[in-house]
Amino acid sequence: MKKLSLLFLLLAMMTLSACNTIEGMGKDIKKGGEIIEKAAK
Template structure:
């Protein structure tokens, strides 16, 4: 299950990064990706 979540997050981050056109958008995408990783880590720790 952890591996599947990691793969899904990686794919989602790739889609988000490919969709951004500006440096501001890139910053937002990275922030959202970090938040998603945090949520996944919190969920795995519970």
Template sequence: MKRACIVAALLVVATLSACNTVKGAGQDIQKGGEKIENSAEQHS
């Protein structure tokens, strides 16, 4: 029973950290897109 609780806790932590990583990557991509858009607007 103790082992099952440890495994479950590790899975939860892994899932939550993956969500943060994907969210952070999405924010980085969005910021990069905004910079490209701003650059394109300045040069047109």
């Protein structure tokens, strides 16, 4: 659980720092969700 929380925090930080537009933010969030989904499996 602690690792998953850390992963989510890191993804959130990358998402917020990497996107310049709403469209870019949506793509970043989608990619982060895919990574979390893979980690959960």
